[in-house]
Amino acid sequence: MLSTDRTHSIAPKLIWAVGGGKGGIGKSFISSSIAICLTRMGKSVTLVDLDLGSANLHTCLGAKIPPQTLSDFISGRVRDLNQITVSTEIPGLSFISGSNDSLDIADTSRGSADRLMSALRHLPSSYTILDLGAGTAQNTLDFFNLSDQKIVAFTPEPTSIENAYRFMKSSFYRKLITAEHELGIQHLIDAAMDARNQNGIRSPADLIRYLNASDPAIGAKLATVIGSYQVQLLLNQVRTRQDIELGNSVQSVCRKYFGIQANYLGYVDHDNAVWQSLRKRRPLIVEFPYSSIVGQFLGITKNLLNPHSLRAVI
Ligand SMILES: Nc1ncnc2c1ncn2[C@@H]1O[C@H](COP(=O)(O)OP(=O)(O)OP(=O)(O)O)[C@@H](O)[C@H]1O
Ligand SMILES: [Mg+2]
Numbered sequence: 001m002l003s004t005d006r007t008h009s010i011a012p013k014l015i016w017a018v019g020g021g022k023g024g025i026g027k028s029f030i031s032s033s034i035a036i037c038l039t040r041m042g043k044s045v046t047l048v049d050l051d052l053g054s055a056n057l058h059t060c061l062g063a064k065i066p067p068q069t070l071s072d073f074i075s076g077r078v079r080d081l082n083q084i085t086v087s088t089e090i091p092g093l094s095f096i097s098g099s100n101d102s103l104d105i106a107d108t109s110r111g112s113a114d115r116l117m118s119a120l121r122h123l124p125s126s127y128t129i130l131d132l133g134a135g136t137a138q139n140t141l142d143f144f145n146l147s148d149q150k151i152v153a154f155t156p157e158p159t160s161i162e163n164a165y166r167f168m169k170s171s172f173y174r175k176l177i178t179a180e181h182e183l184g185i186q187h188l189i190d191a192a193m194d195a196r197n198q199n200g201i202r203s204p205a206d207l208i209r210y211l212n213a214s215d216p217a218i219g220a221k222l223a224t225v226i227g228s229y230q231v232q233l234l235l236n237q238v239r240t241r242q243d244i245e246l247g248n249s250v251q252s253v254c255r256k257y258f259g260i261q262a263n264y265l266g267y268v269d270h271d272n273a274v275w276q277s278l279r280k281r282r283p284l285i286v287e288f289p290y291s292s293i294v295g296q297f298l299g300i301t302k303n304l305l306n307p308h309s310l311r312a313v314i
Pocket of ligand 2: 027028029051131
């Protein structure tokens with residue numbers, strides 16, 4: 001699937017999702033900032049508010065709620081996503097609003113979620129950024145897993161880190177469950193999710209070890225399914241040097257304990273300019289173009305564009 005971006009070069013169409021489990025950690029701020037950075041690099045971008053039920057991404061963009069939203073698409077009132085896509089004041093950036101109905105992503109059927117994901121893949125822009133809602137609803141995990149870049153946002157607070165681990169673990173098991181027809185290990189995944197299971201499986205890494213030991217053929221299939229599974233860690237609202245280090249700790253816990261390939265993308269400072277710009281309903285990158293946060297987001301976006309040349313965060 002190829003499209004022409006604003007620099008008129010041929011670039012692949014990619015979907016990037018921003019999740020993290022916990023509410024209020026800055027997912028919408030991060031999604032909109034990364035989307036704007038991509039447009040500054042000449043890419044065409046559609047930003048999608050998948051926080052159905054409590055959609056507020058338009059506020060981060062300083063835009064009004066469009067007359068038609070994702071609830072029109074999900075309910076079948078609108079068949080083509082282009083009908084609910086609106087342009088924004090930022091050149092190259094389009095926007096699809098979530099819903100203001102009481103529609104929850106958890107209530108959306110698997111069929112509607114698949115139809116939505118496939119329609120998102122056909123949007124004309126080169127990049128589609130998904131702002132996921134809080135929580136670990138199955139559809140949220142599916143949107144996250146089906147994305148080309150899986151960004152996990154968290155803050156230095158212990159509750160946020162706990163939720164990020166829970167979100168990654170749930171996404172990983174969800175990935176295995178959706179590959180169930182290839183693996184046939186549903187009973188083991190169910191056991192793994194029960195913290196008191198008898199097989200001693202406490203983490204994805206334990207599950208992989210257990211399978212490799214008990215059935216090397218399934219172990220090999222599992223390795224293929226999870227081989228390309230990678231998440232990108234983004235630490236938001238950093239205040240101290242020790243906070244910055246937390247990203248490296250979470251990365252190594254993911255790798256050693258969970259067996260999940262995680263990369264520390266970078267961090268974003270805690271800065272009062274964030275709420276000041278939000279209050280003015282102007283994106284921070286537009287309102288405070290010389291803020292250090294802008295440079296941090298540009299670095300993070302470059303890392304996402306070139307994941308193979310990720311530099312260690314220090
Ligand atoms: N780097 C930051 N510095 C200071 N404040 C921040 C920063 N990032 C986010 N905030 C503040 O945190 C609040 C929540 O941000 P945001 O709405 O983006 O979070 P969210 O994860 O999308 O929340 P929800 O789960 O409710 O959708 C906002 O008031 C925002 O101003
Ligand atoms: Mg949000």
